[in-house]
Amino acid sequence: MTQVFVNPYRGRGLPDLQPTPGARARAVASLLAQCPRHEQTPLRDVPALAEMAGAARVTIKDERGRMGLGSFKALGAAYAIAREAAAAGGALPTALTGRTYVTASAGNHGLSVAAGARIFGAAAVIYLADTVPESFAARLRGMGAQVVRAGADYEASMVAAGHSAKAQGWTLLSDGSWPGYVDLPFRVMEGYRQIATEIVGQMTDRPTHVLLQAGVGGLAAAVAAELRLAWGDGPQMIVVEPEAAPALIDSIRAGRVVVTSGPVSAMGRLDCKTPSMLALADLARDADGFVTLTEEEAATGAEAVAAAGLPSTPSGAAGVAALLAGLDGINAESHVLCILSEGPENA
DSSP states (O other): OBBEEEEETTTOOOOOOOOOOOOHHHHHHHTTTTTOOOOOEEEEOOOOHHHHOOEEEEEEETTTTTTTBBBGGGHHHHHHHHHHHHOOOOGGGTTTTTOEEEEEEESSHHHHHHHHHHTTTEEEEEEEESSSHHHHHHHHTTTOOEEOOOOSSSHHHHHHHHHHHHHOOOOEOOSOOOOBBHHHHHHHHHHHHHHHHHHHHHHSSSSEEEEEOOSHHHHHOOOOOOOOHHTTTTTTEEEEEETTOOHHHHHHHTOOOOOOOOOOSSSGGGSSOOOHHHHHHHHHHOOOEEEOOOOOHHHHHHHHHHTOOOOOOTTTHHHHHHHHHHTTTTTTEEEEEEEBBBOOOOO
């Protein structure tokens, strides 16, 4: 049985790091409605996983087909770029001609930046750590992005991207945030709220537990914040991280943003050693608890969703993996909601 670290700041947040107000899920839906590739992703009940976990129900929000990019990340950076294009005026296909967006990515965020830039006439430069599979680099190049390899991990590639942004006059579009850099990451997280608004419209019964995987924390924070608005304090919101990258749980323990360390994780998209400041602020208020996954537990989760006909990755299936590892408080009366955040590596 995996012990959940109970969040001591639940309902009030960290004293020196308050959540940023003003996210507007309706504005997200309105802008996304103009995208020809946007459509609601499915919500699936998976009895086989419920039986394995000893729960009454397991419901999965399946993000593997989101806007043809294979990941929930399609809602983030592309939405932030679309907002800037709308503000710039003019014909949308050329609204951002001459602009260059640069970021670091563990894979999927870079795809969203590349897609958004291409749609609105901008250029994209994506920095990848040496640990990111070449398959992602090839997909990025296929979408017209320039790919630069830099550093042994995500944090090192983000430093390199930031330096290039300053030197070249490019726009840094990170899904993480830190003091002095919050505006665009806030919009990225705002885009992720679409997932929660869809869930609320699709579910007839509120779950008892929501398991949210986290890298820098943007997805978990955005979904938890929007679900709290809709459902209040009822569901237990539990954040799931790799044991090798406990950025959020260690920051909650410390009561501030901390940089963690650890080996490279097979949960590549979640292998982030530093949390987003904005995400940490929201999760300190909204999350009930935090858990970490071993590499073996993550592999078991990926195998289980594949056996259920929903192939993904250790990152994409991290919520399911935490459920199958055994969590305090989940029993035969529980209805658990998980997010399958991405498709398999070769999708």
